[in-house]
Amino acid sequence: MAMTHAVQSATLADILERVLDKGVVIAGDIKIKLVDIELLTIQIRLLIASVDKAKEMGIDWWEWNPALCSKARSDEGLGSDKTLDDLAERIANLERAGARVPPKRRSPARQGDAVASPAEMGTS
DSSP: OOOOOOOOOOOHHHHHHHHHHHOEEEEEEEEEEETTEEEEEEEEEEEEOOHHHHHHTTOOGGGTOTTTOHHHHHHHHHHHHHHHHHHHHHHHHHHHHHHHSOOOOOOOOOTTSOOOOHHHHTOO
């Protein structure tokens, strides 16, 4: 009697679809010790999932990273324009306040102080 069994073959596309649908977490720690003194610890956490699955888990950092998203770059630019406007307003206020302060006057020459004549100053 011949025995038959089902052989299920999974193609790379099937495996990739399953991984992206469910997600895969790969975690590992690397520790470097010298005479029971821990010198370095590296913790590695890798998540492989589809964008939809990541959003479902609350992971969406790429939407707010200016290096990866043009919307984030334009939002960042708006913040920069507001900052520039605020700085321009502060400068204008300082200039207006500075205009109200009278310039310092030189005190008049006191008796006994040396006073330069126009000839000494190079004017006639």
